[in-house]
Amino acid sequence: xxxGEHVGQPNVCLKLHNLYLFLHMCMPIPLLLLFLQRHPEAxxxxxxxxxxxxxxxxxxxxxQERQHDRLRVSTMTGNVAVITGGTSGIGKATAQLFVRAxxxxxxxxxxxxxxxxxxxxxxxxxxxxxxxxxDVSKAAEVESLIETTVSTNGRLDYAANIAGIGAYATTxxxxxxxxxxxxxxxxxxxxxxxxxxxxHILKQGGAIVNMSSITGLVGIIGQPAYAASKHAIIGLxxxxxxEYAKQxxxxxxxxxxxxxxxxxxxxxxxxxxxxxxxxxRHPIGRMGTAEECAAAIxxxxxxAASFVTGCAMTVDGGYVAQ
Numbered sequence: 001x002x003x004g005e006h007v008g009q010p011n012v013c014l015k016l017h018n019l020y021l022f023l024h025m026c027m028p029i030p031l032l033l034l035f036l037q038r039h040p041e042a043x044x045x046x047x048x049x050x051x052x053x054x055x056x057x058x059x060x061x062x063x064q065e066r067q068h069d070r071l072r073v074s075t076m077t078g079n080v081a082v083i084t085g086g087t088s089g090i091g092k093a094t095a096q097l098f099v100r101a102x103x104x105x106x107x108x109x110x111x112x113x114x115x116x117x118x119x120x121x122x123x124x125x126x127x128x129x130x131x132x133x134x135d136v137s138k139a140a141e142v143e144s145l146i147e148t149t150v151s152t153n154g155r156l157d158y159a160a161n162i163a164g165i166g167a168y169a170t171t172x173x174x175x176x177x178x179x180x181x182x183x184x185x186x187x188x189x190x191x192x193x194x195x196x197x198x199x200h201i202l203k204q205g206g207a208i209v210n211m212s213s214i215t216g217l218v219g220i221i222g223q224p225a226y227a228a229s230k231h232a233i234i235g236l237x238x239x240x241x242x243e244y245a246k247q248x249x250x251x252x253x254x255x256x257x258x259x260x261x262x263x264x265x266x267x268x269x270x271x272x273x274x275x276x277x278x279x280x281r282h283p284i285g286r287m288g289t290a291e292e293c294a295a296a297i298x299x300x301x302x303x304a305a306s307f308v309t310g311c312a313m314t315v316d317g318g319y320v321a322q
Contacts, residue, residue, distance in 0.1 A: 074302035077102030079206075080153040081301070082146065084136050084193055085163030087114045089261030090211070093290035094160050094297050099127030101298065103158070106149040108134040136163045136189035146196040157206040158301045159197040161190055164211055164229075166263055171224045179225045186229035187236070194240055198249060205248030207301040210237045212253040214316045230255075234312045241310035250309040252300045257316030259288045282317030 081098050085091035086107025095105050099122050107129065109115050115131035122129035132148050134141040150156055164186045167178055190210055197208060215223055216230030234253055241251040258264065258278045264287075268275050279286040296315045299305055314320055 074298070074304055075102050076158070076301075079157040080104045080106070080149065080155050081158035081160065082106045082108070082149045082156060082197065083160045083162060084108050084134075084145075084189070085211070087111060087118050087131075089263060090256070090259065090290045090293045090297075091160070091162040092118055093294035094162065095122060095129065096125065097291070097294045097298050098158075099125050099129060104128040104153050106130045106132060106145070106152070108132045108136065108145050109163070110135055136161075136193060137184045139192055142189070142192040143196050146200065150200050155204060156197060156200040157204065159193065159201070159206075159208045160211075160297050160301070161193045161208065162211045163189055166223070166226050168222045169225065170222055174225050182225040182229045183232075186226070187232045190233050190236055194236075194251070198240070198244060201249050202244070202247055207250045207252070207305075208240075209297045209300045210251070210253040212237070212255045212312060214255050214257050214314065214319050216253070216255055217312065217314070217320050237312065238310045245309050250300075250305065252305075252308060252311045252313060254293060254296050254300070255312050255314045255316065255320075256293050257282050257288055257314070257319040259290060259293060261290050282319050283322065284317035286317065288315060288317060
């Protein structure tokens with residue numbers, strides 16, 4: 001009897017594995033994760049393709065693989081995009097998605113080595129990509145970034161203004177230095193970017209997406225400077241959208257919830273329990289991915305969003321709906 005059970009076990013695993021492959025394409029992610037928890041044998045160790053995960057972290061390769069397999073990328077062939085903060089996190093994911101869509105991309109950041117690493121990755125994807133070292137809080141460097149983009153590629157169609165920073169300090173504890181830094185990097189940079197991007201995009205029309213946050217829509221204890229800067233970005237975005245709506249430029253913002261990016265590393269500090277608690281604040285029950293934010297940015301730039309401008313789009317797993 002024991003021998004028979006041993007012989008039959010591989011067939012059971014095979015059936016479960018085939019069921020898993022079907023569910024991987026069809027089942028909502030939370031139910032799929034529950035299935036994997038109850039039937040870990042469904043994913044063969046040699047075939048798991050990085051699917052198994054720490055449920056405490058709340059995000060798996062399942063999300064990224066399903067996005068890669070299912071996302072119908074609207075073509076950007078022949079178009080040019082500039083992406084600030086494009087060397088990591090959401091900016092890097094956006095550059096990768098735009099390259100997949102056929103766009104020529106110019107990314108900027110302050111770290112030359114990291115920028116060149118990302119460019120190597122993009123070129124390995126057969127992407128047409130260029131890195132420009134720039135501090136987007138400085139007018140001369142932003143102007144140079146945009147001029148380099150246009151002189152190299154002949155035009156500018158899209159801009160994803162993603163560069164920004166975060167910090168924690170209560171209203172009383174926040175220093176003048178921290179407040180000024182937050183406004184300079186998060187708000188002034190957004191204004192400068194659009195100031196130099198818009199004249200070129202006007203020549204043929206296009207779209208701009210600015211990076212705000214759920215903290216631009218609600219208050220967060222301990223983040224007065226960050227919240228003020230992200231609220232300001234939404235006001236700036238809506239005003240610019242109204243100014244250029246009739247001239248062929250759509251301007252929107254995205255407001256992500258808690259996203260697994262390097263910006264979250266100091267908060268999570270490699271602790272899955274902290275990540276789980278952060279994820280649990282979102283009705284979907286997990287933190288988001290940079291790829292999910294990139295997909296929203298791509299959609300807002302695409303013709304599929306041709307009637308969308310002045311929007312502050314949440315990508316937050318339902319956080320602000322609570």
